[in-house]
Amino acid sequence: MFAIMSSRSSLRRLTVATPYLSRHLVGCCKGIRCFSKTGLKNDDAYDQTIPNMRIDENTRVIYQGFTGKAATFNAKDTIEYGTNVVGGVSPGKGGLKHLGLPVFETVREATDKLQPHATCVFVPAHSAAGAITQAIEAEIPLVVAVAEHIPVHDMLRVHEILRTQSKTRLVGPNCPGIIAPGRCRLGVMPYRQYSKGIVGIVSKSGTLSYEAVGATTAVGLGQSIVVGMGGDMLPGTTLVDALNLFLEHEETKGIVVIGEIGGEAELKAAELIKDYHRNNPTDRKPIVAMVSGRTAPVGKTMGHAGALLSHGDVSAEAKARALQDAGAVVVPHPGVIGTEMKRLLGM
Template sequence: MISAMIGRQLLRGPGPGSISRKHVSFSASTRHNSYEDTISNLKIGKHTRVIFQGFTGRQATANAKESIEWGTNIVGGVTPGKNGEHLGLPVLPTVREAMEKLKPDATGIYVAAHQAPGAIEEAIEAEVPLVVAVAEHIPIHDMLRIHSMLRTQSKSRLVGANAPGIISAIGKCRIGFQPLPCFMPGRVGIAAKSGTLSYEAVASTTRAGLGQSLCIGMGGDVLAGTDFVDALNIFEHDDETEGIVLIGEIGGEAELEAAEWITDYRKRSPNPKPISALVGGIHAAPGKVMGHAGAFTLPGESDALTKIKHLEAAGVTVVNHPAKFGDAMKLLLGKSGRASTGAAASGLSERRSIHTMRRVRSTAKAFASSFGSTIQKRNLYIREDLALDLLREQGINASEYSGKGRKRMLAVAVDRANLSPCIIASPANNPGDPHAEAKKFAFDYQSGFDVSQVPAIAEHLQLGHSSKESLPKLINGLVDLYMKKEAFLLETMFVERLGDLKVVGARFGFDDAAYRSTRRQSDIHALRRIEDEDPQELDAEKDGIVYIKLPGGGYIGTLVNGAGLAMNTVDALADAGGEAANFLDTGGKATSETVKKSFEVILQDKRVKVIFVNIFGGLTLGDMIANGVLLAFKELEMRLPVVVRIRGTNEGEGQKIIAESGLPLHAYDDFEEAAAKAIELANKP
């Protein structure tokens, strides 16, 4: 069971260099109070007393009714300014009062993004052991401040934000919005960045008769309160977990840290629990955020293929589609000698056999790695000339590159491993890749940049003696702009010029959530130039659809619900020999109207010869998606063939609607069969 033996050494602090993580076992007498001591709070179950913040709201009410009926021990909730009852349970005005009277083990935060930071902070101050934040679009700098708080305490553990939550199938405890029909008590622990991919992994292990023990939604946020290593520490010591599934994607280094942990685990354990994984975003578009707030690559971060290679080297079985997790785990559990059936195994098996765990992957397209072309953006990226203007307002010498002087890279960005801001510096000795020698120098969000790090940064940049004195001014100017204007990345290229440092290139990304959720930074948001953006992407954005036109000659238009599943659909189509024309995420709560609008957007791309609808019904209902497809056919006078794959909630009803429509639609429940049909139709002359 989970005990005080769970631990991890996390090297943090103001010193330069990368973050090193490894497993450490320790006794109570040698432990130091830190955020790492809260890992055991993730072990929820029948014993867990749950409250909701925002309890009387519409979404919280609906979720609470479902969760209570399923078996979750919800003991009440909090709504500011209210005392009384709701759903027959107490409602209190503050979390502190709820903590004193209801003694909860966990809180689920069901408030809007602009209210979520305050709600999370209130829960931390009240020392609630587990805080689950599901809201999307919480501003990055609010989360940086929250993580700075978390590091100073050892009582509260955060799951999220931008996460589906955490759920114990065995303990019937749900804190989040996971689709309950997919779950079955069993033996597989799941940790995932993507909600929709995790639901499909859950359904796959359920169909395979394995079921799940504990499922932890890391979420797709830039800064996750709980990561893969935290989850692995829980699963290692959990007697109810026999096998482990990890679902990652581009952005950050969490998968590499997990691979390092797994390598160490397999060395120290005589019978390690088998682990299978998936990483989305192999064919991600350069310069784009792939749906999730955190699905973009900062300077020095690894791509999806590198993550896969590290996981495979650690002994992890990597699959290319979540529907394969059931058979993969069944095979791995059988080989390990561990239990291969769940606590409530039904004997169900997959409808279609899976022939391979993972195909040999084609090499991802090589993207140019010159300055400014490999950095993915979080929507609000401003023109270089406007970025240089902002630097000049800071008193920094900045102008276009004259062709003279060696360029070096200096940036202020989010350090996802350290959950803090950092300086990123590179001497840029390789002109083709200015990030090749990038090194991070982390600093605390509340304390600010520590000037004692300047000599180490100057040394890494290989600056001349006369230029070293100018470095603090440049760093302080960038840090000041980063903090005041809520940037997530301020990247510059500079040269040494007569003992001074002159910025000759700038790539600035600001957090659009600060404006969209709270209306902060309106002056920065006004710098957006929509004339520089793709008209189709802008058209989709108006309806809450994330559409990205992919480079190349792809003929298959994709329509998917959920960012992780949309990334995986592009990757899996490539593995099957096809090429997607676009990434399109209708959102986790797609409606018939958004499906119709998605068709309209895809049809504007003249390359598209077939549309592939890949839906896993978690929050989205299969029959509603099917009706959306029919609506699009009737109102748009469709001329292109459409392949529809519907699994999950109401999949039978959705498949029936498609099959009985009398329209030229091709319906499947198996991904490989659907992909093969889409590729066949795309290749027709």
């Protein structure tokens, strides 16, 4: 995963990790518009949107691509779950009703009428970047994009836009979404195994996040918020972003971080955990970590675009050591996450 933290750091990191992208970064980002004037550095402006992930039963949700097959199926489940879905957007179908809710022609119109706090982007990958951009333009606080295979150049443009503003936070793409169990579900998580509780979970892998959920549910801890960072090379929310969310979230008493091969997100997370432990020597939240992909062959994508171990990349073992050295308790597999977290919490 390569999180774009600013134009300068983007170019530096992409030069090391993906030479082709670095050569074309400047050209593909010409003409990018600034959506809000913050007076802050890019990192600081976008970081202000981290609290937007504090979803709950009062979060008003719309769907982009609302009348499509995938969105319809997901929205039915999400409404049944209790999420406050208030309408959606489908170009060419504005003015109609779908699932008993209003359909609007544009995101701007839906925002003006419904005042949503979040939007679920359920459009094909080739159109997803445009849909995300429209949501940023409308200043919707939280955008969740589940689509896989969004073109990398499209996501580079989205990231440059994101970091010109301080209103909208993106989770995804290529992710299961974000959920506050029992209150609000934005994405495709198999919600029946989730339970409201006290453990915050962030994971690159959707499947492993479900395993961590199952493990923490089984021991009676439950989850406060679960963030799917996603398997895209250019995620809108990183492990560090989610950690910052959980460290300031009162309902979260323990934190689970699940990484994998590819990128440097785990090393950045380790740096933050080390700083957190140094600044909080006694009163601190326990952090359990796991890194998958220790047996992955070099040069083979393992499941999604970001899970790729290239020559010269940091190995899964090295990432696990960095997290352990920082103070996280590293476990070998997700089945023990629940019992280990319960032990650390003294419960």
